[in-house]
Amino acid sequence: MNPLGVTAYTTTTALGRGKAAMLEALRRGKGGLRANDFDRAELRAWIGRVAGLEEAPIGGALAEFDCRNNRLASVGLGQDGFKESVSRAKAKYGARRVAVLLGTSTSGILRTELAYRQRDAQGNLPPDLHYRHAQNLYSITDFVRQVLALEGPAMTVSTACSSSAKVFASAARYIEAGIIDAAVVGGVDSLCLTTMHGFSSLQLVSDEPCRPFDAARKGMSIGEAAGFALVERGAGPLSLLGYGESSDAYHMSTPQPDGEGALGAMQQALTRAGLEPGEIDYVNAHGTATPANDRAEDRALVRLFGKRVPVSSTKGFTGHTLGAAGIVEAIVCFLALEHGLLPATLNSTAIEPGLESMVLLENRAAKVRRALSNSFGFGGSNCSLVFGE
Amino acid sequence: MLSGAAAFEPSAVQRPAVSLLPPAERRRCAPSVAWALAVAQEAVQSSGLDAGTLSVVFVSSDGDGDIVHRLCSALATPAAAVSPTDFHNSVHNAATGYWSIGAHSPAASTALCAYDASFATGLLEAACQIAIEKRPVLLMAVDLPYPPPLAPHRPVRHGFAAALVLEPGTGLEISLDGSEPTAPPMRDFEGNASAACVPLLAALARPGEALVRLPLAGRVLQVRKI
Numbered sequence: 001m002n003p004l005g006v007t008a009y010t011t012t013t014a015l016g017r018g019k020a021a022m023l024e025a026l027r028r029g030k031g032g033l034r035a036n037d038f039d040r041a042e043l044r045a046w047i048g049r050v051a052g053l054e055e056a057p058i059g060g061a062l063a064e065f066d067c068r069n070n071r072l073a074s075v076g077l078g079q080d081g082f083k084e085s086v087s088r089a090k091a092k093y094g095a096r097r098v099a100v101l102l103g104t105s106t107s108g109i110l111r112t113e114l115a116y117r118q119r120d121a122q123g124n125l126p127p128d129l130h131y132r133h134a135q136n137l138y139s140i141t142d143f144v145r146q147v148l149a150l151e152g153p154a155m156t157v158s159t160a161c162s163s164s165a166k167v168f169a170s171a172a173r174y175i176e177a178g179i180i181d182a183a184v185v186g187g188v189d190s191l192c193l194t195t196m197h198g199f200s201s202l203q204l205v206s207d208e209p210c211r212p213f214d215a216a217r218k219g220m221s222i223g224e225a226a227g228f229a230l231v232e233r234g235a236g237p238l239s240l241l242g243y244g245e246s247s248d249a250y251h252m253s254t255p256q257p258d259g260e261g262a263l264g265a266m267q268q269a270l271t272r273a274g275l276e277p278g279e280i281d282y283v284n285a286h287g288t289a290t291p292a293n294d295r296a297e298d299r300a301l302v303r304l305f306g307k308r309v310p311v312s313s314t315k316g317f318t319g320h321t322l323g324a325a326g327i328v329e330a331i332v333c334f335l336a337l338e339h340g341l342l343p344a345t346l347n348s349t350a351i352e353p354g355l356e357s358m359v360l361l362e363n364r365a366a367k368v369r370r371a372l373s374n375s376f377g378f379g380g381s382n383c384s385l386v387f388g389e
Numbered sequence: 390m391l392s393g394a395a396a397f398e399p400s401a402v403q404r405p406a407v408s409l410l411p412p413a414e415r416r417r418c419a420p421s422v423a424w425a426l427a428v429a430q431e432a433v434q435s436s437g438l439d440a441g442t443l444s445v446v447f448v449s450s451d452g453d454g455d456i457v458h459r460l461c462s463a464l465a466t467p468a469a470a471v472s473p474t475d476f477h478n479s480v481h482n483a484a485t486g487y488w489s490i491g492a493h494s495p496a497a498s499t500a501l502c503a504y505d506a507s508f509a510t511g512l513l514e515a516a517c518q519i520a521i522e523k524r525p526v527l528l529m530a531v532d533l534p535y536p537p538p539l540a541p542h543r544p545v546r547h548g549f550a551a552a553l554v555l556e557p558g559t560g561l562e563i564s565l566d567g568s569e570p571t572a573p574p575m576r577d578f579e580g581n582a583s584a585a586c587v588p589l590l591a592a593l594a595r596p597g598e599a600l601v602r603l604p605l606a607g608r609v610l611q612v613r614k615i
Contacts, residue, residue: 042469096565096608105480112457112539116465124538131542136451137481137502145606153565154606155510156502158481166499173517179565193464198476245497247489253477264495378477379486381498 001243001272004172005236006387008085010076011227011331013318014048018079022317023335026343029363031317033209033221038191043200044207048223048319049191050075065143067108067134068224069190073144076188076226085230086148086184093181099152100145101170103163103187105323107156108134110192140188144228152180158323160377161286162245163187164227165326168385169243175233186228189323195222202253204290210320212287212313213294213359214348220288223319227327229334238334241370241386242275244268248380255293255376259300262286262374265382266304269372273386277305279370280386282342284329285357286374287313288320297374298355305357312360316346326375326383333371333387340367409491417474418487421453424550425484425531426491433492433527436554443527443554444518445498447485448511450582451543452502453478454535484529496524507532508585509603509610515555516563525556530583547577549584553593566611570604 010018014032015025025032033046050072058066058074077083089098111134115125133139141156153174157163164187171183189195199205199222206219231240246268248261255262270277283305285297294313301311314332321328336342342364351359370388404420405427418426425447433440456479463471480486482500489498503510508530515526533548534540555561571588578584585603592599592614602609 109457109461113461113464116461119465119538125542129542131539132504135457136504136543138450138504138507142504142606151607153510153513154503155514157499158502159485159498159500160480160482170499170514170517173521177517177520179513179517193469194460194471194476194479197464197469197471198460198473198479201471201473201476245499246495247485247498249489249493249495251490252483252486253473261495377482378480379482379498380489381482381486 001172002176003235003239003241004175005232005234006238006240006334007230007232007236008082009229009331009334010080010082011225011328012050012076012079013225013321013328014050014223015317017075019331019335023339025317026335026341029344029346031346033319039193043196045205046209046221047191048221050224062143062146064130064133065139067111069108069140069188070143072190072224072226073140073188076228077147082228083148089182089230089232090150095149095151097152097181098150099171099174099180099183100141100150100154101157101167101183101185102141102144103157103167103323103326104137104140104189105158105160105163106189106192106194107137107139109194111135113193148184159381160379161322161325162375162377162381162383163323163326165375165383165385166245168240169245171231172240172243182230182232184228185231186327187324188226189321190224195322206289209347210289210316211347212289212315212345213351213355215350215352217289217291219290221319223321225318225321225324225328227324227331229327237389238337239388241388242269242273244384246382248382250380253378255296257296259296261380261382262297262300262376263303265384266300266372269384269386275370275386280309280372281368282336282371283309283311284332284371284373285311285313286376287315289315298357301357307356307358309358310342310360310364311357312343312345314343329373330385330387333373336368336371337387340365342366342368410487414487414490419453419456419478419483421531421533422484422487424548425529426488428550428552429488429527429529432552432554438525438554440492441494441496443525444496445485445488446511446515446526446528447482447500448507448530450502450504450507450532451535452481454533454539458536458539503606505582506605507582509605513563513610519555519557523557525554528553528555530586532581532583545580547581549578549581551583551586551590560614562613562615564611566602566609568602568609570609571602
């Protein structure tokens, strides 16, 4: 494919607001997970919570959009001069030639969950549910599009944990097809009861901070995050070089044990990038710390890369940010490429015997020219992205 | 540059049978998934193409309201015990997940939402996939009414599902335009975002040229049948 320039990016996670906060945390090996204190805090779990959202309601003309997910988006957009970068693109190409493609898995459903606790005697929900501007999956994209005053094509991609990786692939196609010149891609997912209790019901949540690939791993830690990137036609010093998408065709909530689907996505990404596996300097794994994911992903990584490529999962830093995981971990790759930092697999101390990838347990300083990021979601939705110069 | 085969179901039909799925998945999948896969299966059969060669684009404005209601009802109880099946069925891409399992297809799939513009958005995504990846696409759309107490917050009178198989070809030209959408012919489908495709289906069903405009964020998707 023709490389797609990444000309601006920002992320807000449990590590803090903006990319400098993430870089600092990665450098210092200081994670952002905390013992669950969300809502009634009944579940024993560790979470990646973004501070201050309770004090940041959305007011004014966009007040109907007020919900945790859109608050997180609003805070996220306000970092790293991202809005100004988008304004420059809008001035250069025209508002109709800049798309907004965002991923989310649960959007503003927390508002509806809490409303169910306030049903009246007849079982009716309060009138201020704001379904369209909160719960509906398009709400996040509609909100961001209006904040940025963009007028190009807009959609939410919601394929569980691969959502905000797949938006890069769609953006690349739209630009290649000539209907737009630039796109704001990314995603936002926020803490809510559905995912906290849902993943728990599947026994996928650890009662300790998650430790990907570790022999003693017990499952995931859920996090919330917002991440955005501006992509534009034409290669730049930081570009999307390739993408790959596939389906496991195996099970709704368990990955294919031999990693066949994951392998397919990674291979496609390399093929589109015109690269051999040996040309990848760093892999940011999906690495959720569930026994099944890490084992299956390791199989796929070893089949494709052998045991040579440094791999880490950074979900111990931020938590698994679900619909935002794709963009958050793409941004970890951006930082790796720009600062020569391969981050450690935080919280992990002893890799499970039998896993053969070169999983980093310590930070490593090295020149990174090409990085690959994996995102695998429920329904067997796989997406791999290759970034580099 | 698309040609198409299509199937659709209005809500008079009870939960449709989906022979594509193995018995356990057939039982477990949500109503909206059953609807989407029933029309998808029909469209793929009439296209004569192998399911494994089709990338999949799924669109829905509202997802599955029955599952949302059950999850939120459970979450409002002191125990907050949700069904694990309901949870993994609540993802927007449940239909594509079940499709890939039933069709044994490793092809890429996506699941999109753009509220009332969801169908046109899916068609645009499908068109770009065809133009760039040069493979056929299965596009499926479904929206069903929400149960109480959610129903008043997103009024949808009748359910609707449709599927199209689109191949590289010379049947349809897609472009972005600033004019008004073509109004859907049936008032029964008021409020149903997936039913926005009805003017397109009508044009495909009739011989001759046609021009259809489907609602997209801030403008329309113009589809010219040649």
